[in-house]
Amino acid sequence: MKSPLLKDIEKIAAEMGEVRLMEVCGGHTNTVMRYGLREVLPKNIRLISGPGCPVCVTSQRDIDSMVELALSGVKVATYGDMINVPGTKMSLVDAQNLGADVRMVYSIDQIIDEKDRIFFAVGFETTTPMTAKLLAAGITVFCAHKVMPPAMRALTREMRLDGFIDPGHVSAIIGSDIWGTMDIPLPQVISGFKPDQLLHAILILLRLIKNKEVEVVNDYPEVVFPGGNPIARQMIKETLKPVDAEWRGMGTIPLSGLAPIDERLDARLIYADLFRSIVSVENPKCRCGEIVRGLVEPRQCPLFGTVCTPEHPQGACMVSESEGACAIAYKYGKSLAE
Amino acid sequence: MTFYLENRMCLAIPGQVESVVEKKATVNFGGVKRQVDLSFLLDTQVADWVLVHVGFAIQKVDEESARETYRLLADSRQEELEAELRQSL
Numbered sequence A: 001m002k003s004p005l006l007k008d009i010e011k012i013a014a015e016m017g018e019v020r021l022m023e024v025c026g027g028h029t030n031t032v033m034r035y036g037l038r039e040v041l042p043k044n045i046r047l048i049s050g051p052g053c054p055v056c057v058t059s060q061r062d063i064d065s066m067v068e069l070a071l072s073g074v075k076v077a078t079y080g081d082m083i084n085v086p087g088t089k090m091s092l093v094d095a096q097n098l099g100a101d102v103r104m105v106y107s108i109d110q111i112i113d114e115k116d117r118i119f120f121a122v123g124f125e126t127t128t129p130m131t132a133k134l135l136a137a138g139i140t141v142f143c144a145h146k147v148m149p150p151a152m153r154a155l156t157r158e159m160r161l162d163g164f165i166d167p168g169h170v171s172a173i174i175g176s177d178i179w180g181t182m183d184i185p186l187p188q189v190i191s192g193f194k195p196d197q198l199l200h201a202i203l204i205l206l207r208l209i210k211n212k213e214v215e216v217v218n219d220y221p222e223v224v225f226p227g228g229n230p231i232a233r234q235m236i237k238e239t240l241k242p243v244d245a246e247w248r249g250m251g252t253i254p255l256s257g258l259a260p261i262d263e264r265l266d267a268r269l270i271y272a273d274l275f276r277s278i279v280s281v282e283n284p285k286c287r288c289g290e291i292v293r294g295l296v297e298p299r300q301c302p303l304f305g306t307v308c309t310p311e312h313p314q315g316a317c318m319v320s321e322s323e324g325a326c327a328i329a330y331k332y333g334k335s336l337a338e
Numbered sequence B: 001m002t003f004y005l006e007n008r009m010c011l012a013i014p015g016q017v018e019s020v021v022e023k024k025a026t027v028n029f030g031g032v033k034r035q036v037d038l039s040f041l042l043d044t045q046v047a048d049w050v051l052v053h054v055g056f057a058i059q060k061v062d063e064e065s066a067r068e069t070y071r072l073l074a075d076s077r078q079e080e081l082e083a084e085l086r087q088s089l
Helices: A004-013 A026-034 A060-071 A080-084 A092-097 A128-136 A148-158 A168-174 A177-181 A195-210 A230-239 A272-276 A325-332 B002-006 B063-088
Strands: A019-023 A045-049 A075-079 A102-105 A117-121 A141-143 A163-166 A188-190 A216-218 A240-247 A251-260 B013-021 B024-029 B032-037 B049-053 B056-061
Touching: A004 A195, A019 A026, A019 A195, A026 A045, A026 A168, A026 A195, A026 A325, A045 A195, A060 A075, A060 A092, A060 A117, A060 A141, A060 A272, A075 A080, A080 A092, A080 A102, A092 A102, A117 A128, A128 A141, A128 A230, A128 A240, A128 B056, A141 A251, A148 A251, A163 A168, A163 A195, A168 A230, A168 B049, A168 B056, A188 A195, A195 A216, A230 A240, B013 B032, B013 B063, B024 B049, B032 B049, B032 B056, B049 B063, B056 B063
Parallel strands: A019 A045, A019 A163, A075 A102, A075 A117, A117 A141, A163 A188, A188 A216
Antiparallel strands: A240 A251, B013 B024, B013 B049, B024 B032, B049 B056
16 A cells, blocks of 8 residues: 555654544444555554444343344344344344244335334444334334444543544434534544545544644545435434433443334333343453453454354454454454554 | 445445436446435436445435445455455465
8 A cells, every 4th residue: 555645644643642543433444454554554543443333332232132022923123234143142143043033134125014023223323314214104113223423422531532533424414514513522534435535534633633623524525515414314303312322331321322202113112021121141251342442452352263253253243244343353364453 | 246235334335326216216336236215315316326325325426436436345355355265275
């Protein structure tokens, strides 16, 4: 990778101490690993992978709740990777093997006519509008959607960070203007997913940090507009409301999740009695909870690559080949650290 | 290409619209064709490039940017293929 951008980055980095940048989108983590960006950046510029993998941050309790629901005979559906994440007793795919009706969908349009199927809604702001459309069609949802900015704010209080690389396609929905209103006390740059776009975002971020400018720069304007996608945002506003949400490894973060405004379509309320008796226990050796916060690297987990592999994931971070920190580190055979 | 279409929850992929019937389109992703929901876009026409995420177009994109994405995807798939071949030797 011989990029003039790298030369500019090296030049500015030489005038700075250790700089800690966090990317909070699994797609960005994937680009970082695929192109070995950590290796080409100056040593004092550290890239830390944050909670950008939707299935990884979904709480054990939410997974267990869906498994119980499916085992009780209720038809359920969710997106690809989610069905393979191990719960306390089993994963959704295990439940399916026991005869439960678990449908893996690529698009919610596949189930929009099935009034008796519960959709396990996961993901960040990029997958939220689709769930909003389901709710508008009268489909019941178990909502585990997460909203990214409150988690980022929480992380700035927990660890030393100097700047954020903001997620590109989340921003395509919510827009660039909103980031400046989120009380995140660090410079932020919205980036695309190509390696040169990420390097450019890193360069701008370094300039902001060096000049002590706490600003938001939209470095992906071809896709991210100031107001985002107004139709999608309106649909979300009409069907979902902010609620406190539990994240794997991060506990409950105020107003970091969403719930259906129409309580008749909220599976958490409808099946509250079934969910109340669930006891969720995480594998004490699995360090996924710390990995999603960027506190430890996949290779520091004693299970990594031995008992925990993409074929037999023990924790959520090993499931998604495209977004999970452990699965990505396993795939590219490198540590996420150096 | 199917991998990119079905396994990502936070990354959207560009494709070119081939036909539109009301709020549904057939979109071509480098040869793989899929039905895409257009509910979140105001007006979408044949030959437009759209960024698609879990079956929905979330934004229009320009053709040049879309083609660059394909070039990178093609490169990286090639690298993966080569890595797999090396492992199998």
